[in-house]
Amino acid sequence: DQQVKQNSPSLSVQEGRISILNCDYTNSMFDYFLWYKKYPAEGPTFLISISSIKDKNEDGRFTVFLNKSAKHLSLHIVPSQPGDSAVYFCAASARRIQGAQKLVFGQGTRLTINP
């Protein structure tokens, strides 16, 4: 049972345009969400997070939106740059009941930025 789903295995975007990566979750106990970025032959690195008490969090070119009623979050990258080409993982945890001990990850979306 996949509790965190990224239904798009891949996404191709032109440089300078907006990249939108989507993530859906099924567990209503999740209250903290993160995005990780992974380059080939490297470990994932933290990108941005959002708590369920917010619906938006912004950090430079990266913005994460959370729609709790739809159990959906998205990552917007504006403007997209060639260095953004990577695999992006969405992750979720239930801090209130598990103390954020565990993160559940989605399958990942491979983003390719075309020049």
Added chain:
Amino acid sequence: NAGVTQTPKFRVLKTGQSMTLLCAQDMNHEYMYWYRQDPGMGLRLIHYSVGEGTTAKGEVPDGYNVSRLKKQNFLLGLESAAPSQTSVYFCASRTGSPGELFFGEGSRLTVL
């Protein structure tokens, strides 16, 4: 600044052989994790530890054992390797307060 270090980075095993993956972190983190990454499956949690001397099962613990004898080290063992354990293994750590995980570079294991 080493962060999270995994050894070995590559290993080929025959079915039935045993091995241990070592994860070491120098950030004094309380929590440590072992994940495996498989195509189309994302990162799945194998085992984790919330402090020295503690371990707990994750989503896919079968066929693996772990130990956290020292705070800075988290060992993942395969007692009898199977081809289904062919994967890329990632170790991660974080502080006690909710926050992001810091990952190692990964260990690619192939079981023939």
